[in-house]
Amino acid sequence: MKKMKIAVIGAGIGGLTTAGLLYQTGHDVKVYEKRNNLDQVGSGLGIGSNVLKALKPYKMAYAIEQEGQPLRKMELRSNLNEFLNTLKMDQNDEENITIHRNVLHEILKTHVPYERIHLDHKLKETKQNADSVRLYFENGVEEQFDLVIAADGLNSTLRKQIYPKSTPKYAGYTCFRGVVKESLPIDKHTALEYWGHKGRFGIVPLKDDEIYWFCTMTAKENDLQYKSFEKPHLQAYFNQFPEEVRKILDAQEETGILHHDIYDINPLKSFVSGRVVLLGDAAHATTPNMGQGAGQAIEDAVTLTNLMNEKPIDAALNRYDKLRVKHTKKVILKSRKIGKSGQVSSTLKIKLRNKALKTKSSKSLSKKVKFLQKAKLK
Template sequence: MKNLISIIGGGISGLSTAIALKNQGFKVKIYEKDDLFSSLDSGVVLGANAIQALTELGVKEEVMKHGFSTDRCTILSETGKELTELYHHSNDYPTYTSIHRHDFIRILSKHIQLDEISFHENLTDFMYSPDGIELYFENGKQVATKYMIGSDGLHSNIRHQIEPMKKLRFAGYTCWRGIVHDCPDHFEKRFTETWGAKGRFGIIPLSGNQLYWYALKNCTRNDPELSSWTTKELLHNFSTYHDPIPQLIERTSDQDILHHDIYDLAPLTQFTYEHVILIGDAAHAATPDLGQGACQAIEDAYYLSKSLESENSLQKAFKKFEERRIARTRKITHHSRILGKVAQIDNPILCSIRNKMLSITPSAIHEQKLRSVFTLEEIRR
């Protein structure tokens, strides 16, 4: 058995990385501040790149069994007119696989033994020591470890301590999410995103009769008016949008709606700091516009395991990982931010010009752009 590695955060990146390290023979311990199933009651879309990485981790089959796969996302106008299709042709992996976050976390956590994860362990501080790192938890616990992986998410405390000047960037819009669990059969199972002057609305089928939806609207940071919106205001805002958008909002109860302002992280220039490495949103949070945040977290796990295969020391492997990941994640963060700006145009005239341009651009051009997003680097030709 190789070194013990401490992983802070048991979200998608922490769990995927733990599986990847265990597959390489490392002993891991995950410290999670909440419970396992405190993950959000929402869906997540996994791109072909994430499914390929999950294949390598050995969890693809179960994800496919509990998910819903499709090869395209159709962009619509607010009246329901098709503007374009975003697809990526691959014989091996579906372009998009959507799954409930609870199901995904449960699938990943099945590969982790009970003694490999501790809950209610909130890391508040850490210090470098001659032998590695001392970890300090809110409950008074103190742990000595050789290596620490910071997978503590967007608001990473670890990143804040190492890179205090790096700030989160508000994207200029806010997001509501909901799941309708009992959709009637006549609701089409199609992944669509509707772009209009009153905001963007995404509909994503999950397994069974469930549809996951999200709505995005421009605003100021912590906008007091939008923060208090319930289904009533959302319904009013999207009442002129095509079916089944109003019906989906109507079928969601207020207490089941999640609401968050959207942020990303200004790109870091390094992910490794001696015996500490940052992964997932802690290292490279992107806006959700490309649907790649969790996918990149899963890619991190895959590339970390590839780096461990080729290097004879953990520190060298961490550096190799950083070399492989900095440029790729920077590009994803950038493209996601730009896509968000275009998709969030809310001036009605500019909106119709954008929609016209979208509808006349051949889908093959979008496909070419998406190919680099949905393909893992090793197999890109």
Template sequence: MKVIIVGGGIGGLTAAVAFHQRGWQVEVLERAPAFTEVGAGLSIQPNGLRALDVLGLGDTLRAGGQAEPLAGVRHASGSWLIRNDTADLKRRFGQWVIVHRADLVALLCSALPGEALRAGVDVRHVGPDGTVAHSGGASTADLVVGADGVRSVTRRSLWPRLRGPRYVGYTTWRLIVAPRPIEGSVETWGEGQRFGHQPMPDGSVYCYLMANAPASSRHGLDHLRERFAGWHDPIPALLADADPETVLQHDTYELPGLPSYVQGRAALLGDAAHAMAPNLGQGACQALEDAVTLAAAVDTRGVRAGLAEYDRVRRPRTQKIVRLSRQAGAPAHWTSGPLTALRDLALPRLPDAFFERSIVPTYTWTP
């Protein structure tokens, strides 16, 4: 049996490893000239690690990149809006890790035969019969997996009339700052903008910033330093130490709920199926879940029945997490002064059960 995977990012490579370990012939088509990931830090939460455990890779990440859960959310002045009991979170759900995206891609590639990886291949059309037209000609397989991101060619080929991704109204910057001591993983909210930081295993600091902005607007590090100059320590110092060459900016999109993730002999996973705002840190974790679930379902049940089972199991869960992620981040992007003042007054007084409605469904998944 053969599977073609369109897209060589984290979700696609995880699917490739899952199918390869089950004895399938694997062909991964990646548009970029090399299999790597341009990006910064990536938090893998307990459910994502359990997905990697299926492939025997979870402990490799645990050994090199253990991290703390989010300690909480602070106001721009430094006062706490939400405090999490990180020890209790780890006791209840398991370990968190943080890794550079490129390192995770390298780990996944190392678990695949070299001939399975085809870089520099631009996919142009995917058919429901298992055919893939691309810049190198055409390929056919028993199964095609579209793991080609929010602008998925696979999705457009198979569902040409479906609505495309929706800009959520804010843009995101990511960067890594040279090693320095910080208090842990913390997010800070203002009016229409926020800043998060998390220590990396080597002592460097992964930072992410989000701000309301028109789509396609672009601003560099000087703008960020000015914008967040009055925020609590260590935010101004982190931005002062940042290298402009490390700053990445991407607009934030989510995908409207699709009526199905499968058609014929093809399936979507990851952002191609359910791109979400990064407010719960679940984008990569859901792609990892997708990948191992798809491989298990198809390999044990056959292509047709396995795809039906994959869609039945994964679509409700991932579309729920898209909604939860949208709701979790919305208050950070309010711009009304009275409304944000009410937010800042109410959040410290809310019971823990209010926040658990979003985190418990994400962390408790098991293969």
């Protein structure tokens, strides 16, 4: 393996995972973050067994597992608490876990020496030749690298340079999220989702009796009505949902509720342009319906690191492109389909959807996401 000088653009989950793994395997890595701090605004997220298995050969896997709450199934119910179906999580060698986004980010930060993370560096321009890329930042800094990894999220500067027409695609619904400390009479290894004509509400156990919750409502993009929503509005909106939902919202502090419109991007044909590689949301931003956003970014990082340790750089990038473009396209499209089904609001469509869910076996439902376990990592 040839030691390479590598720039990672973006210090989120994908960027820090990639930087940590590449640094651990002997590369000269620098991370550039446009913000002036590494603070994370987030709630909970899922890390699938596929991701933990991929990370197993590397040091960071153990800490993530220790801080995670094992999740064994997801139960789907109507807003009237009528049972619809259960999605059983794959439990081969590794557990599926849930973890607080801030906790995961703190773990990842420990694997990248602090002096290698450069804040207040917003990328302005890139110029590349056959075997290097020169980066120009708005603060006047410029530097040359053997490889540049774009992990700069949904609104990636580098993706826009490579694919000017690739813009975030609004999914048609908006999302509120939060974390509460609340003891509910629910199984700590089971996530719950309630689907109704007003939207969806999810309850996901975290470690130490914390619960991550989220809700989605069909809305116009940048809808002013929902932008003004606070705790009392959410309580009124979901007051006909089951008791667990009402208890969660009662326990939520007035502050600490996050609100975002939901976007993805149309699948790209390639994640590689010369010596620039797209990774995570910059490459394949997806809606959160499969809980795979962070996980797929981590899988990207593992795959790229594995390949760079075994192959010459051009062969490694070609193989990364072949593996990750095809796999993440499935995630984007499957997640989009689930969101569309979950957000239907007409009485007839809901009746037909719920009937279809109830008649399917749990096994057939689980089969639809089985492909997540089959991703090749080198």
